[in-house]
Amino acid sequence: MEISRRDFIKLVGGVSGAIAAGSYGLNQIIDIPEKLVEKLKNGHRIESWKSTICGLCPGGCGIRVRLINDVPVGLKGNQYYPINQGGMCPTGHAALQQLYNPDRVKGPLKRIGLQKSGKWKSISWDDALSTISKKLIELRKDGKSHQTVFLGYDEHGLMKEHISRFMKAYGSPNYFQTSHAQNNSIPFIFTQGHGLRPTYDILNTKLILSFGANFLEEGFSPIYYTKLFSHFKEAAKEREAKFIYIDSRMSLSGANADRWIPIMPGTFGALALGIAFVLIREELFDKEFIKNHSFGFEDWKDNSGNKHLGFKNLVLSDYYPEKVSSITNVPSKTILEIARDLGNIRPSLVLGDQGAVNNTNGTYTQMAIHSLNALLGNFEKEGGLYFIDKPSYDKFPPVKEDSIAKIGNQRIPVSKLTDGFSPIFDFSFEIFTKNILSDQPYPIEVLFIKGNPLFQSLYQHELAEAIKKIPLVISFDSFINETNEYANYILPDHTFLEKWDESSNIPTVGFNHFGIQQPVVEPLFDTRHTGDVLIDIAKRINGTVALAFPFESYKDEIHNVVENIYKSGEGAIASEGVEGVWLEYLQQRGWQIGRYASLDEFWNLLLEKGGWWNPIKKKKLSSEIFKTPSGKFEFYSQILKDKLDSLNKNAEKNKSTKETESLLVKLNFSAKGDTIFLPHHENVLYEDNFPLILITYQLLTNRNGESSNLPLMQEMFGYTMRQYWDSWVEINPVIAAEKGITDGNWVWIESSVGTIKARAKLFPGIIPSAVGIPFGLGHTSYGRYAKGFGVNPTSIIKNHYDLISGLPALHATKVKISLAT
Amino acid sequence: MSKEIKQNFGPDEVLYRPIYETGKGFYITVSILIAIYFWSLYMYFTQVRSGLGVTGMNQPVTWGFYIVNFVFFIGISHAGTLISAILRLSKAEWRRPITRMAEVITAIVLAIGGLHPILDLGRPDRMLNLVSAGRLQSPLLWDVTSITAYFTASTVYLYLPMIPDIAKLRDRGGKLTWFYTFLAWGWQGTEKQKKILNKVINILMIMVIPIAISVHTVISYIFSMTLQPGWHSTIFGPYFVAGAIFSGIAALLIVMIAFRRAYHFENYLKEIHFKYLSTLLLIMSLLWFYFTFSEYLTGIFGSEPHEMHIILYKFTGPFAIFFWGMVVCNFIIPVILLGISRFRTIKGILVASISVVVGMWLERLIIVVPTLANPTMPLPAGIYFPSLVEWALFIGGIAVFILGFVLFSKFFPLISIWEIEEGRKEGIKEVEERIHSYLPNT
Amino acid sequence: MPKWAMVIDLDKCTGCGDCMASCKIENNIAIVSPEEASEGRVMFWMDMITVYEGDYPNIRIKRYPKPCFHCDNPPCVKVCPVHATYKNKEGLVGQIYDRCIGCRYCMAGCPFTSKVFNWYEPVWPEEFRNCFNPDVSLRNVGVVEKCSFCAHRLIRVRENADIEDREIRDGEYFPACAESCPTNAIFFGDIENKESKVYKLSQSSRAYRIKENLGVEPKVIYLSERK
Ligand SMILES: Nc1nc2c(c(=O)[nH]1)N[C@H]1C(S)=C(S)[C@@H](COP(=O)(O)OP(=O)(O)OC[C@H]3O[C@@H](n4cnc5c(=O)[nH]c(N)nc54)[C@H](O)[C@@H]3O)O[C@H]1N2
Numbered sequence A: 001m002e003i004s005r006r007d008f009i010k011l012v013g014g015v016s017g018a019i020a021a022g023s024y025g026l027n028q029i030i031d032i033p034e035k036l037v038e039k040l041k042n043g044h045r046i047e048s049w050k051s052t053i054c055g056l057c058p059g060g061c062g063i064r065v066r067l068i069n070d071v072p073v074g075l076k077g078n079q080y081y082p083i084n085q086g087g088m089c090p091t092g093h094a095a096l097q098q099l100y101n102p103d104r105v106k107g108p109l110k111r112i113g114l115q116k117s118g119k120w121k122s123i124s125w126d127d128a129l130s131t132i133s134k135k136l137i138e139l140r141k142d143g144k145s146h147q148t149v150f151l152g153y154d155e156h157g158l159m160k161e162h163i164s165r166f167m168k169a170y171g172s173p174n175y176f177q178t179s180h181a182q183n184n185s186i187p188f189i190f191t192q193g194h195g196l197r198p199t200y201d202i203l204n205t206k207l208i209l210s211f212g213a214n215f216l217e218e219g220f221s222p223i224y225y226t227k228l229f230s231h232f233k234e235a236a237k238e239r240e241a242k243f244i245y246i247d248s249r250m251s252l253s254g255a256n257a258d259r260w261i262p263i264m265p266g267t268f269g270a271l272a273l274g275i276a277f278v279l280i281r282e283e284l285f286d287k288e289f290i291k292n293h294s295f296g297f298e299d300w301k302d303n304s305g306n307k308h309l310g311f312k313n314l315v316l317s318d319y320y321p322e323k324v325s326s327i328t329n330v331p332s333k334t335i336l337e338i339a340r341d342l343g344n345i346r347p348s349l350v351l352g353d354q355g356a357v358n359n360t361n362g363t364y365t366q367m368a369i370h371s372l373n374a375l376l377g378n379f380e381k382e383g384g385l386y387f388i389d390k391p392s393y394d395k396f397p398p399v400k401e402d403s404i405a406k407i408g409n410q411r412i413p414v415s416k417l418t419d420g421f422s423p424i425f426d427f428s429f430e431i432f433t434k435n436i437l438s439d440q441p442y443p444i445e446v447l448f449i450k451g452n453p454l455f456q457s458l459y460q461h462e463l464a465e466a467i468k469k470i471p472l473v474i475s476f477d478s479f480i481n482e483t484n485e486y487a488n489y490i491l492p493d494h495t496f497l498e499k500w501d502e503s504s505n506i507p508t509v510g511f512n513h514f515g516i517q518q519p520v521v522e523p524l525f526d527t528r529h530t531g532d533v534l535i536d537i538a539k540r541i542n543g544t545v546a547l548a549f550p551f552e553s554y555k556d557e558i559h560n561v562v563e564n565i566y567k568s569g570e571g572a573i574a575s576e577g578v579e580g581v582w583l584e585y586l587q588q589r590g591w592q593i594g595r596y597a598s599l600d601e602f603w604n605l606l607l608e609k610g611g612w613w614n615p616i617k618k619k620k621l622s623s624e625i626f627k628t629p630s631g632k633f634e635f636y637s638q639i640l641k642d643k644l645d646s647l648n649k650n651a652e653k654n655k656s657t658k659e660t661e662s663l664l665v666k667l668n669f670s671a672k673g674d675t676i677f678l679p680h681h682e683n684v685l686y687e688d689n690f691p692l693i694l695i696t697y698q699l700l701t702n703r704n705g706e707s708s709n710l711p712l713m714q715e716m717f718g719y720t721m722r723q724y725w726d727s728w729v730e731i732n733p734v735i736a737a738e739k740g741i742t743d744g745n746w747v748w749i750e751s752s753v754g755t756i757k758a759r760a761k762l763f764p765g766i767i768p769s770a771v772g773i774p775f776g777l778g779h780t781s782y783g784r785y786a787k788g789f790g791v792n793p794t795s796i797i798k799n800h801y802d803l804i805s806g807l808p809a810l811h812a813t814k815v816k817i818s819l820a821t
Numbered sequence B: 001m002s003k004e005i006k007q008n009f010g011p012d013e014v015l016y017r018p019i020y021e022t023g024k025g026f027y028i029t030v031s032i033l034i035a036i037y038f039w040s041l042y043m044y045f046t047q048v049r050s051g052l053g054v055t056g057m058n059q060p061v062t063w064g065f066y067i068v069n070f071v072f073f074i075g076i077s078h079a080g081t082l083i084s085a086i087l088r089l090s091k092a093e094w095r096r097p098i099t100r101m102a103e104v105i106t107a108i109v110l111a112i113g114g115l116h117p118i119l120d121l122g123r124p125d126r127m128l129n130l131v132s133a134g135r136l137q138s139p140l141l142w143d144v145t146s147i148t149a150y151f152t153a154s155t156v157y158l159y160l161p162m163i164p165d166i167a168k169l170r171d172r173g174g175k176l177t178w179f180y181t182f183l184a185w186g187w188q189g190t191e192k193q194k195k196i197l198n199k200v201i202n203i204l205m206i207m208v209i210p211i212a213i214s215v216h217t218v219i220s221y222i223f224s225m226t227l228q229p230g231w232h233s234t235i236f237g238p239y240f241v242a243g244a245i246f247s248g249i250a251a252l253l254i255v256m257i258a259f260r261r262a263y264h265f266e267n268y269l270k271e272i273h274f275k276y277l278s279t280l281l282l283i284m285s286l287l288w289f290y291f292t293f294s295e296y297l298t299g300i301f302g303s304e305p306h307e308m309h310i311i312l313y314k315f316t317g318p319f320a321i322f323f324w325g326m327v328v329c330n331f332i333i334p335v336i337l338l339g340i341s342r343f344r345t346i347k348g349i350l351v352a353s354i355s356v357v358v359g360m361w362l363e364r365l366i367i368v369v370p371t372l373a374n375p376t377m378p379l380p381a382g383i384y385f386p387s388l389v390e391w392a393l394f395i396g397g398i399a400v401f402i403l404g405f406v407l408f409s410k411f412f413p414l415i416s417i418w419e420i421e422e423g424r425k426e427g428i429k430e431v432e433e434r435i436h437s438y439l440p441n442t
Numbered sequence C: 001m002p003k004w005a006m007v008i009d010l011d012k013c014t015g016c017g018d019c020m021a022s023c024k025i026e027n028n029i030a031i032v033s034p035e036e037a038s039e040g041r042v043m044f045w046m047d048m049i050t051v052y053e054g055d056y057p058n059i060r061i062k063r064y065p066k067p068c069f070h071c072d073n074p075p076c077v078k079v080c081p082v083h084a085t086y087k088n089k090e091g092l093v094g095q096i097y098d099r100c101i102g103c104r105y106c107m108a109g110c111p112f113t114s115k116v117f118n119w120y121e122p123v124w125p126e127e128f129r130n131c132f133n134p135d136v137s138l139r140n141v142g143v144v145e146k147c148s149f150c151a152h153r154l155i156r157v158r159e160n161a162d163i164e165d166r167e168i169r170d171g172e173y174f175p176a177c178a179e180s181c182p183t184n185a186i187f188f189g190d191i192e193n194k195e196s197k198v199y200k201l202s203q204s205s206r207a208y209r210i211k212e213n214l215g216v217e218p219k220v221i222y223l224s225e226r227k
């Protein structure tokens, strides 16, 4: 029998769906003996695709993984998934390097040597879990359940819920996340009354004014914002839209701005208020919004008749452009220009993040920046900002606490100060560490840990001591890193391509969504899902703890959530045509679906397409947006006042702010009186006389230092600087010339904490009074690709925190540089 | 063995002496050279085993020492056959004692230089693709062709005039008679044989000139056929040829001075030879300057940004030291030493020649590296540091050259004995006749 | 005969580097050791060019991704002594890895520094051998490589079109970088076809080619307001 090449391909293609690379090799084949046809047909290289969600950062991009004979060989963005619509960031492409990474922990490990000795012994899951649960049962028996800490990382949604349930049922108030989701929403809570991060309508705005918000790189979902921004940019000329970026350093977002305005680190709040000054003076603000939906703009009287300072007069008296210019180094003329642009070009919107708020005064700064949106009346307006409520599809029956748990849960969390005034944050490494080291309020017996704070956090040295002190440390990571080198057990999780999970409602994304992570391949090693491990431990502890998990497995929990979504009848499975026109069409028609015949069909489609979303946003009323005591946007934050008052137990209500002032003095704040509760500028206290400010930043290629074990990402780390596998320090050419430093020289960067060495990159996109080092490299552990490359700038950053929110102040350290020979 | 043969073979005995008398110095020199050779061979094997990664080349500096030395060595090779052919053609009587040495330089250096592109190959195992899949449109293939032709022509051109001398060695008896018998090809010195030999030499010498010129022209085409600034130049052909002859003469002078001293050839290589050759060197130095000046002036005058960037890289940038070093070596030193008669001693000439050889090597470096190191795309400048392997192969190349020469001198006379004899017999008469032919009739 | 060309819209591109990464993975491009990388032997078929314009504080950064331009009059092809780099009828400039003798003449001849060389044999941990793209061959030590416009994808697309007895449709053949770009800044198609998106974009007033004066006729066209 003679088969033409075309026939052959038809045949094979028809039988097995698609033949992948097969066809490549078949080019030369003209005649194929009959007996081979069968072999080729059923033989090698059957291609298939599976949808999942990229797990390399919480950005939540949908991806499709290519399998040849069920072996993952490649991946691409999921065209249908609404967050990324087929796009990806560089990191996502390295996913298979995580899956197949030679440094993975291949099964449960028990440390047999000293801490950090690197001596481990493989043990069975059963042995590990029975030892651990024995200890946990013992603690409960002794009424010490609260002496267990779960230090999570960036888990959210279902996994966060899962861990919370475990801890609650077990009886410990000590579940924290080192990725401070709640803490960074504090300024929003103060002004809006809730911590939802706004979604920015970049698509429809005409002016984006960003205070250090590097949304293309460091945002929650960089690719979602890259997509939006590309549409913004594409239409920018026609719509006369522009993007102004204020930062001490030109980040990737800055490089894409129409104008970059360099500013002294730690003074963004002052600039925002300087802009507010012009908006108010020139009456460029939204008077209607201010009058009806804001509180504390004008001076006001409280119930007892005391006069209070309003935002307007604070700004008009303290933030005139010349003064702001001297604080920020931004020329008065520029301040006027930005303010007039902002006031005249409508709609315009204001973003603040990363560079602006990574400082000791971050909370006030974010409040000041957010106030500009209020002045512009931007809430729930096209081209402004809006809020996406998270529907609770993951509702589970409430956790039953037994008597032990009840007592345990009522203890003070180990993250709180015991001496009367804990500041406002839920968690801070500083206090957490100090408390553990001093056994306050009680000693810690067990630490569950996900993530790698010993690489990422400030306070590393002390934190290491604290972890050392804890008798039983259990890590869930898939790799050995700086932190779990101290653990007693490593119970390795699957990598994301091997497991069930979900990625839903990423903050700042403009619609509800639920992305499903499914195993595209059977686990390569003897690893287990942390969710399932917790269920297993709970079962071993038994009683109410076991009851906290009504499902057999974590996957079943996900299925339950999907069932709830299915039942809600809202939204749709992600499918083709998620872009503009189609979306409008759907919205006009009021998108109602109910097209799915059964839950099974819904589930299968979900797995096939990768996710579900609901693009319809309901317009909110002002009372729904603002949950403050006044029901309005609060320039004068009554929530902040209540918090501070409640911290100071001696304060009699409404008497005076003296007590609060003295509290703030302890926290190094200088504001007095009403200013404390208003957005204002606090000077950053540098404490030493080094000449340059150190600023750090995260790159798209390595967010939190987690991508360091992916060789592709190490190579691409500094692709914009042509610096591969290595750190660098960005120096303004003017300063470099003064110091006799040329591009590529090795330089020492010295702070009062330590000294590191990096190659100089002369970068005209950084202010002369600062030097910049990217965060992500400098691992001392974490596998062959990570260990020993570059430096970790965090190791020379002083232990400064935003004392209101507890977030690390990354730009509050001064350094000097010198040529290394 | 050499001691036994003490008979006097006439006035040119000193020319035979190196062949029959071997001192300790010879063995030491040869062993050192062989050691260096094996060392460089070993280094090359590390390169073959691991890949070109062992060199200092990279992106964008994709060519380094191998190509620099390729151009350099091939340039030196112009010493010989070309000069000797021109001298023969112009019937310059004073040529007689120097043609042989010049030709030997060519043959040896050409072999070494010709190997360099192979050293530079990422896949030397696929060298034969040049034959099986060769693309004649590629300047690299023009090179292969013309170098092969030049090598063939110049070895033949070296060998043929050696036949009468080989016959003399055969007739002397003693060592390696069988070898000389074989090579002498039945030479009896009959009139007919002489006539044929002369005819063949004459044909060859005319053929060899265009081939030699083509070789270095074509090498310059490797560069000038690209669109790269600093390379894409029309004068590269003659510029390279001139440079080649320049370095060739310098190399010849060095060799002459060295062997004159080592083998006591003072009686043959007289002041006059050095005077003529050094005048030639001086002229070439001026010519070199003219070319260099034209090359850079046109670049600077046009001020095309990329061209200018590379010129500045050479004038004031990282390559300034090499560039100005080259100007000093190729122009300042030779012009002073050769132009001022007080300095124009053998020593002075030696210094000038060494300076020119170094200078011409620098020129090759300056042509190859800066253009590659400064891509016209807005990319950072490339950096090139030759690795130990590259140095080893450079030093090895020089060692092989010296070794080749020393060994040659052990088997063959470095000065053409029969041509000297012929010169004594016929030269005077011939010169007289020739002079008459150009003087006005009386 | 189609003539494949790429258009990169710099007014959309943010310089995110995704195209570089997707290309590396798609084409099994070796990752050299860190020491090698710092010596200038890093291998990106898609590179990123950064240019600083102006002086502080009025500085602007211009970034653009740079693949091989698949010149229609390719200087690299002209110099190859063994026909190991060639231009095919559809304008793709290819490399024949098995024939290349590694003389690197084509690299010296490329005005755009588009080619890279395997200075050492690429090394991969055993584990990573699983995730190679089976459609693209691995290269060995001593050969030159560069962006292929993902020619292996064309082969598949052509086979599909052949089966269905039709021409390749506009937008059917696209390389990995274009597929993955989050701003959809990369367009790909047949520039001879007046109906194609690529042709239309190439006629835009924003369109330009790099170093047009050289006459090598790059088939990668950039679009930008600021040239
Ligand atoms: N290129 C690049 N990519 C990045 C980053 C980067 O710097 N560069 N950053 C990465 C990092 S570090 C992170 S952490 C992610 C951020 O992305 P995520 O980790 O996904 O966000 P989280 O901040 O952890 O918030 C998770 C969930 O908590 C909810 N939430 C917020 N406050 C509260 C609360 O008070 N109570 C309850 N119950 N829920 C709350 C939010 O609505 C959200 O659903 O983005 C990542 N992506």
Ligand SMILES: Nc1nc2c(c(=O)[nH]1)N[C@H]1C(S)=C(S)[C@@H](COP(=O)(O)OP(=O)(O)OC[C@H]3O[C@@H](n4cnc5c(=O)[nH]c(N)nc54)[C@H](O)[C@@H]3O)O[C@H]1N2
Residues within 6 Å of the ligand: A178, A179, A180, A181, A183, A184, A218, A219, A220, A353, A354, A355, A356, A357, A358, A359, A362, A455, A456, A457, A458, A696, A697, A698, A704, A774, A775, A776, A793, A794, A802, A807, A808, A810
């Ligand atoms: N004050 C302030 N709060 C923020 C933000 C901010 O920019 N400023 N960003 C918000 C967003 S978008 C996210 S995703 C999270 C991120 O910040 P977090 O979730 O709090 O922390 P991680 O991103 O997990 O990074 C852990 C640690 O990395 C160290 N690090 C070193 N260099 C850098 C750097 O250049 N950047 C960052 N972020 N960390 C560095 C810090 O010590 C930090 O504590 O925080 C959110 N909250």
Ligand code: SF4
Residues within 6 Å of the ligand: A054, A055, A056, A057, A058, A059, A060, A061, A084, A088, A089, A090, A091, A092, A093, A221, A222, A223
């Ligand atoms: S932004 Fe990158 S790493 Fe994050 S989810 Fe998307 S593709 Fe993955």
Ligand code: SF4
Residues within 6 Å of the ligand: C008, C012, C013, C014, C015, C016, C017, C018, C019, C020, C065, C180, C181, C182, C183, C184, C185, C186
């Ligand atoms: S992927 Fe797209 S946006 Fe990103 S750098 Fe490449 S072309 Fe530009």
Ligand code: SF4
Residues within 6 Å of the ligand: C068, C069, C070, C071, C074, C075, C076, C077, C093, C109, C110, C111, C112, C113, C114, C115, C146, C216
């Ligand atoms: S860009 Fe360079 S490598 Fe690509 S075709 Fe043109 S000359 Fe050849």
Ligand code: SF4
Residues within 6 Å of the ligand: C079, C080, C081, C082, C083, C084, C085, C099, C100, C101, C102, C103, C104, C105, C106, C107, C143, C144
């Ligand atoms: S390196 Fe290979 S492809 Fe390039 S010119 Fe030489 S043989 Fe041709």
Ligand code: SF4
Residues within 6 Å of the ligand: C022, C023, C024, C026, C027, C045, C046, C067, C068, C146, C147, C148, C149, C150, C175, C176, C177, C178
């Ligand atoms: S076309 Fe293909 S080979 Fe070329 S840069 Fe894009 S992904 Fe890489």
Ligand SMILES: [Mo]
Residues within 6 Å of the ligand: A154, A179, A180
């Ligand atoms: Mo984060």
